[in-house]
Amino acid sequence: MKIPRPRGALTEVLFESLLTGSDVPSAPAGTDDTDAALALWVLYELHHHGFDDVDDEREWDPDLLRLRAELERDLEDRLRERWTGPPTTGAFTATFFDWVAEQDGVSLAAHVHRDADRDQVLELLRVRSIYHLQESDPTAWVVPRLGVRSKAALMELQYDEYGNGDPNRLHHHLYALGMEASGLDASYGAYIDEAPLEILEQNNAMSLFGLHRRFRGAALGHLAAFEATSSLPSRRMMQGLERLEFPAELVDYYAEHVEADAVHEQLAVRTICGSLLEEEPQLEESLWFGAFTCLDLEDRFGRLMLDRWLSAELTAECQDVA
């Protein structure tokens, strides 16, 4: 992957620094949100795939880490401001699925199922690829920070995400196969230039939670919410893709997630978050914060796409359907 197109004053100067070694900027107050989010995404990518045109040494450049910390503080503040706080009733494992069911986010899968046209689905596949081509990678950062029980439990789930040892079943590879079969570029980050703020924030939040030990609870709460909102929507995605005659490889990605995530949601809530809470009960609030953030960011992204595609009335119809 090459350094993407800059999207504002901050990324102009930052990308210049990454490419040439010139001075690293700081993020001035009033930096455009998308500009800041793209800068943070690129800084996180230094720890994941890197860039063909950036020296690998820059991953631990203290000036870049300083800028990253500034941008992370802003992101954390924003996520915390949006958070409505932990629910007041019941223990996490007992109430989690009911809490998820009460959240009334919009459903892009419902739109794909019934009404989306081919171009809308292709657009969705491209911008979602920023996440789907890495899937569980940010969660893998959490493993060494856990106690024995939650660590074993997380690995039991992650092993399935990573194909149970079979590279042909590794989830982000299944998505790449689906993209290729659909005529899209499946190389990592290929569509970053068209990723909206909402997509950048989703991915940045996962990296933020994964890379900081203090966010280990939020990372696992995010995982639980993600898994708990996947099986049923994946079924709708499958049906929509079949309606639009997308290739079997892409349908297979969603078919795998119908079944896998019906397992993963139970593991994430009961064995992973359940054992984390027994080991570190003080993390309960953090679990809820991560779970809320996951659903809230997906809702923001869903609304953006539906507003782009539909009238307000039809957007309302996509509310509160799994």
Place this chain on the structure above:
Amino acid sequence: MSFDHPDAILCPGGPMLIRGNHAVEDPDGVPHGTTRPVSAVCRCLKSSSLPWCDGTHKVLPADLRPA
């Protein structure tokens, strides 16, 4: 110190998780082999992927969900 690590877990209102390799028969008597380290066997019998859970139990009225 040793920890509980059961072969099967009943999830209230949802599936039964089973660890390891098993053949599970669907309601038509067709056996399906497990393909992952943990599998979710549907207990509400409303899944479209029987014998596996596909999350359908979550949209059933409370009295139709498995105990």
